[in-house]
Amino acid sequence: MRVLVVEDDDILRAAVETGLGMSGFTVDAVETVDDARAAFHAWDYDAAVLDIALPDGSGLELLDGWRKEGSTVPVLMLTARNATRDRIHGLDCGADDYLGKPFDLDELAARLRAIARRGQGRALPTLHWGELALDPAARRVTLAGKPVSLPRREFAVLEALMEQPEHVRSRAQLEERLYGWQEEVGSNAVEVHIHNLRSKLGRDSIATVRGEGYRMGRP
């Protein structure tokens, strides 16, 4: 899952970036409203974390702009303004969830998974396709009940494909999910991950759609 984090405090931003990274998120962290706007238009995000008080504006205004543009990206407000009326105001401005500072990193990750899941129209926290089951919270994959060990990026590719198993994901889309904007992407990195996944889950587990990308194979 690729997440945009907008937070002006250097130390907290680094912590959220690292912490969400450890929970398997791909994180882009920015400091200002301007940077957030630029990043938001350049990439597809599965969720965003917004602080309210930013040096060059308000996170709520930013959110309002996105919603008016028709964006449905799930947004979690992460702010020290945590009075009930602030939370109500934030949610009514189009936020999907609200978390007050200081917070627990695991809770932040869980809430992000929850709002992303709801955004995709799913209620079940785990992903299923045929005999394959993926638990995003526990970062566990089982095939016919037997655990399969996957490194972080392979897990992320599989998660991206299983979220909407019948949709085709392009290589670029998968790369976006895998790498933050500051990370170097190997030229055939996605192919390598797909190859590794097929060798662990079975040849037909992931289908290649020529000229378009990948999707889950018929179970």
Place this chain on the structure above:
Amino acid sequence: MKSLRARLFLLLISATIAVWSAAAIWTYFSTRADVQRVLDRRLVEAAGMVASLVKDSNGAISRPTPAQIASSNQQAEYARQLSCQIWTLDWRLVGRSASAPTVPLAAQGPGFSERSIQGQRWRVYTLIEPTQGLRILVGDNLSVRRNLVSDVLAGLLLPAVVGLIALGILIWSAIGRALIPIHRVAGELSTRQPGDAAPLRTASADIELRPLVDAINELFVRLEMLRANERHFIASAAHELQTPLAGLKAHAHIALTAADSETRERSLRSIQSSVDRTSRLVHQLLDLSREEAEADSFPGEWAGLARAAEAVADEFAPLLERKSINLHIDPSMEGLEFQIDEAGLILCLRNLVGNAIEHAPDGSTIEVRIEETASCVDVVVADEGPGIPSKELAGIKQRFVRGSRARGPGSGLGLSIVELVLERAGAELELLNRPQSGLSAIMRFPPSAVRLNRALRSS
């Protein structure tokens, strides 16, 4: 305990007693004079009457019976005390009334005289009747006259004492009634909740109480403003502390759970700098609240600018060296003193120079200099950093506001603190972007708050 009621009562009652006593003394003297005059006239009349009786009898009654004389005044209560003697011119007693002594009542010639006989003091009128060759003496016992005056006075004094007691009771309860509005205000104040700053009901207050009620209401307004400020300040401070705390908590979580040692170490270092930042924020909050508490006191003392600037330069020396920034303190400020407390001046310079260092590129120069015009004396801290975007200049001095170009561990409080300190000294803070690049932070003092101390300059 001092009581308004008791004091009013004492004042009123002693004023009343004083006035009444004066009136009583006056009455005593005027009554005595009146009694004297009336009784003297009676003596004259009585003597005249005796003389005419003697004359009418044409010598037949050579000795008028005392009864005759006494009967003329029988009805009067004091008649028995009125004494009459008829003497011949050569002091032979012709006749006397029963109460009269046998010795002559008076020795002198005609008219009034006083004389003591057997311990009694007599006032006597002597009438000489030359045709009959008689001397008629009519006298009053003076003790009787005194009794008469004291009876009049006693008759006056008793009702006065009774009246005074009645008046005292009336005054006491009247004062009590008059003080009811004060009790009402006190009652309203005592039953008031601590958080209630609504004005007292002035409509019911009397004219005399209104200044008090108005003053109390004004105090309420000021207290409410102070409280609102404090609430706002505490809320903002708590709010500002949440972010570094969130950073601390998140990094602690990472340090505890991260698998690789590099991530753990990075988080621990972040925790360290986050603690530094939080303690700096707390320091600034304390500075701010201290300055706010003293906001009303005008500094009477004078502080040397050069000394304060040197102190700040010393504080920042390691940082300046690390960034190889040249802090240039204009020597022309030597000897200049500003009407501000020295700690406040150092606090201002520390914040402004600190900000400048934060934004100054490595190897640049920060200048602290004086600019004098007719209307003001400016202390300028100028850096060669990026300056502040012009649209942010207006709001940058607000509390907890940091510019979009903010760097490093700032709290957004520094400029607010500087402004508070300067405001107290009658000075103001102005921020200007320099023409090329950089920011001028200007402490603008009125000329009256600046003086040249030659002693400082020579040293």
